[in-house]
Amino acid sequence: MKKLNMMIALLVIASVVLAACTPAATEAPTQAPAPTEAPTEAPTAAPTEPPVVEPTAADCPKAEVFCVGLVTDVGKINDKSFNQSAWEGVLQSQTDGVADIVQYIETTDAKDYAKNIGTFGDAGFDVIVTVGFALGEATVAAAATYPDVNFIGVDQFQAAETDGVAGLNFPEDQAGFLVGALAASMSKSHKIGAVCGTDVVPPVWRFGEGYKAGAAYADGMNGTTTEVFVVYHSDVGFDKTFTDPEWGAQTATSMMDNGADAIFGCGGITGNGAITAAAQAGAYAIGVDTDQYLTLPEAAPRMLSSAMKLITPGVAELIAAAKDGSITYGNVFGDAGYAPYHDVAGEVPAEVSSMMETLNAGLLDGSVVTNVPPVKP
């Protein structure tokens, strides 16, 4: 009897574990019977037009079929932020007729970076986009293994130039600067806050420092003194500092207890928690990376703006450059910007919005500088 129970138990566990692992390992929404069936790939927006001789991922080793693969950082393709904007850039290259096949792999564990990149490398993809600072090392390593592949490392600062790797960077300090100036100009209590992921990641630190610099710049123009609270998340593991909305919400609430009335959430899903909490309490909320008005409906009514990295056009341009051979390796810089005011446009005085336009133009032509160093001293 005991043995029988043991057997049943084993079977139950096996079936449960299998049931649990299947979705976790492939992470593939089974949309559209995709033409390809590689185990770890996600049949996403795979070509849907009626195929005559439709190329599939199996044709990627052929020179005439241009394939682009994207590996996400730990997180989802629909993270409303980073992975999503990069993927939209890849999709745009497909719409523009540059890429024939586009696919993505979602990374579920930081240990899998190299394996996921290798999946595309072995399949003969022409361009592999890796999203996020954390994939930097794995990307450089993969460039040696797959010399024929062009790698686009989104948000990967290249300390030394590696053949085959174009690091797409953004002036985060400028994006932070813009929203910092905006927050300081809009704050009635002259106290503003930023809730960020870990400052071990240089781009996150540059956002925070840029935010402070922008607030100080606006103070100089408006004749005000603004207190800026910047809090980084560092009490959990590295990869978890960006996926902790509850911590973000608590931190934003603490800042509002101390009088802050504009909160900048910089740090993936952690920031989303801060933005939502700020908006619920009626403070101004400021998003990051993409126009989060579009992706955080709970916070939309109080979204003042977002510090934008123009990732989508940056990725699409680099893919096009890779196809026509004009791609340069090392660090490539995209542009920063700020999102429109949407629902709170009526609350933004004309002089503030004209100041913002001047600042944006000044940062683009170099007449305004943030004085933020590229890495934490």
Added chain:
Amino acid sequence: MDWKRFGFIAIIIVVLFGGVVAIGQVQQRPLLIVTSMLATTIAVATPLTLGALSGVFCERAGVVNIGIEGMMLASAFFGWLAAVYMFHVFEYPTGVSITAGALFAVITGMLMALLHAVLSITFKVDQIIGGTVINILAVGLTGFLNRQMFFGKGSVFEGSIPNSPGVLRAIHIPITEILSPLCGANSPLCVENIAAINRVFDQKPIALSAILLVFISHYVLFNTRWGLRTRAVGEHPKAADTVGINVIKMRYANVLIGGALAGLAGAYFTIESVPSFEPLLTNGRGFISLAAMIFGNWTPIGAWAAALVFGASSALQINMQIFRAVIPPQLAFLQQSYIVGLVPYILTMIILTGIIGKTTPPAADGVPYDK
């Protein structure tokens, strides 16, 4: 009562708060710092408290439950999903949708617990493995369904994350009304102080019920027949069986209670705190709950006190950074966010060295009962 333990906990909390007040008083009034930190502490401790209570019920009955993390995660997801469906698809009013969401979260927690109970009580599977199954299942299930439900083919939401019905409202405790008459006329500072004190009591339903449940659990475990039987089953199931207590039934019931508590903890994330679900949003809080349970020596009040320590260290980490600009130069190391981030871990290590006395798990904890 374990006064040494509680004294130690009180000292830690006072030191953590005092440190922030000492530094922040240049910039902010001490009362406001303390009340804001207290409010943060209580909020952060809420899921930890409920998770630890879940552990206390399971383990007091002799079932090790390391699946609390998974139970929380699954409950957070299904509670939120239910609230969104009720609101958008069936078009119920906001209040009904949110309440139904909380209810679904609790039911989800109980279902996950039922799986754990079947595996570990009926089939006598190693309980650590059973808990691991729960954790893996929850991550896979919520990650997959989160995508399928909103981005999958045929999703009613057609790829856009719907606006959620919102979160539970704070329960109004009339602190302001009671204290206001104490303020004389024309005393804005007094009014401001009362607003600051009110901030501590400005808590939402799950946070308040967590505190209530601590004392209810204590009463049930140590002052009722049910509690005595539960503890008997966890300490010496054979003896309990000999006097006619149904060991299997008691264990099932307590694991299910534990599941309901973990479900409520899950509801805290998506129904009370932030109205959205993100994959893996529980971020290891289920495991911190277990640490709190052990630190609290498998008692509800002890576990709550331990959860408050974790809450206070989180409040310290946040507030130290808020007052970063006024940290005196001789304490410049505190300006580094990763240094203040270490506090909870250092505390855990100090606690686990047994400096405040040994903790004793129930004797039959983790041992399946064989007649």
